[in-house]
Amino acid sequence: MAHLSTQHAQLLQHGDFLQLTLSNPDGLPSSQFTLPNGTTVSILDTGVICFEPVLSESNTKDIVLSCGVHGNETAPIEICAELVKDLLTGQLQLKHRLLVLFGNPAAINASTREITENLNRLFSGHHSMGAGLINAERKRAKALEEYVSRFYQEVRVTNVVPRNRYLYDLHTAIRGSRFEKFAVYPFLHNKPWQKAQFEFLQACDVTTVLLMQTPASTFSYYASNTHGADAFTIELGKVQPFGRNDMQRFAKARAALRQLVSEAAVSTVHFDEQQFQLYQVYRAINKQTQEFKLHFADDVENFTAYPQGTLLATDGDIEYRVEREGEAIIFPNAKVAIGQRAMLMVVPTTVAHNIA
Ligand SMILES: O=C(O)CCC(=O)N[C@@H](CCC(=O)O)C(=O)O
Numbered sequence: 404m405a406h407l408s409t410q411h412a413q414l415l416q417h418g419d420f421l422q423l424t425l426s427n428p429d430g431l432p433s434s435q436f437t438l439p440n441g442t443t444v445s446i447l448d449t450g451v452i453c454f455e456p457v458l459s460e461s462n463t464k465d466i467v468l469s470c471g472v473h474g475n476e477t478a479p480i481e482i483c484a485e486l487v488k489d490l491l492t493g494q495l496q497l498k499h500r501l502l503v504l505f506g507n508p509a510a511i512n513a514s515t516r517e518i519t520e521n522l523n524r525l526f527s528g529h530h531s532m533g534a535g536l537i538n539a540e541r542k543r544a545k546a547l548e549e550y551v552s553r554f555y556q557e558v559r560v561t562n563v564v565p566r567n568r569y570l571y572d573l574h575t576a577i578r579g580s581r582f583e584k585f586a587v588y589p590f591l592h593n594k595p596w597q598k599a600q601f602e603f604l605q606a607c608d609v610t611t612v613l614l615m616q617t618p619a620s621t622f623s624y625y626a627s628n629t630h631g632a633d634a635f636t637i638e639l640g641k642v643q644p645f646g647r648n649d650m651q652r653f654a655k656a657r658a659a660l661r662q663l664v665s666e667a668a669v670s671t672v673h674f675d676e677q678q679f680q681l682y683q684v685y686r687a688i689n690k691q692t693q694e695f696k697l698h699f700a701d702d703v704e705n706f707t708a709y710p711q712g713t714l715l716a717t718d719g720d721i722e723y724r725v726e727r728e729g730e731a732i733i734f735p736n737a738k739v740a741i742g743q744r745a746m747l748m749v750v751p752t753t754v755a756h757n758i759a
């Protein structure tokens with residue numbers, strides 16, 4: 404084996420890339436080394452680590468797993484840190500190319516959603532709009548876009564099989580949810596939704612899916628729209644501090660993600676829409692003034708529906724009331740910046756008319 408730096412030797416021994424990231428939240432020099440099983444490991448920056456297994460016929464996927472885009476969403480950070488550790492220490496054998504991202508290390512250290520600005524509203528070039536690259540989150544969004552672009556475009560593998568791109572951006576919700584785990588399927592511009600992706604989500608124990616109807620500045624929409632990846636935001640339960648997550652509740656997601664990266668295919672069952680709760684966005688409510696106020700309690704869960712006419716929120720003189728039977732709330736948050744989404748109203752839907 405070629406000479407290893409002390410840092411690389413330590414990583415091979417304890418596998419704690421999260422700890423290395425959190426000790427260097429503002430950046431890490433790029434470096435590369437090879438695992439005893441032949442996998443190339445490239446540390447590209449703080450929180451950015453790429454694994455490339457030796458060439459093989461079954462190496463057909465380019466997978467991005469991200470977590471900690473919001474710093475206080477810890478369960479996904481624990482899942483990804485463990486996966487990286489097992490790859491580095493050789494306990495898990497990789498089959499496909501994999502890029503793992505710990506999105507916002509400074510916010511993870513501070514145990515907050517964001518430091519200055521919501522990182523998950525800065526993709527698809529939004530980082531450089533308006534005032535431009537004025538804070539660390541804007542710079543990080545631009546850098547993450549560049550790492551993802553390079554990862555998808557610079558494939559060394561030369562087998563003839565077409566490659567497939569994936570990005571699963573793992574989050575947890577601020578409040579509890581009627582359906583504890585759910586996914587956001589970014590707007591596909593009328594391209595068909597993918598059965599295989601619903602099957603993968605079900606393997607992760609995620610059977611509630613929110614279908615978006617418009618472009619967004621989120622990481623998952625960026626990967627889907629810019630890179631043609633099958634991409635999702637996946638919400639795994641409710642925000643908890645490190646060490647307070649009941650990881651048993653995410654056992655299936657953890658196992659399916661490990662299978663995704665380490666086996667030719669994930670064990671799934673055939674898609675049956677009846678097994679899912681599918682929603683689409685009926686309307687987005689954006690915060691317009693500092694007076695924006697929610698008219699229900701903090702412990703009201705995502706996907707709660709109220710009778711028509713119920714007052715949900717006020718924003719100065721504007722009143723938001725339930726307009727439609729079955730309309731339910733999701734992601735209500737009065738603390739967002741002015742102009743940003745403060746709540747989505749969703750209604751049940753189907754994918755039967757446009758699924759491949
Ligand atoms: O619980 C909440 O209010 C927010 C949880 C969260 O961070 N959700 C993501 C969803 C991204 C998407 O719409 O794809 C976010 O708000 O960034």
Ligand SMILES: [Zn+2]
Nearest residue numbers: 473476574575
């Ligand atoms: Zn989040």
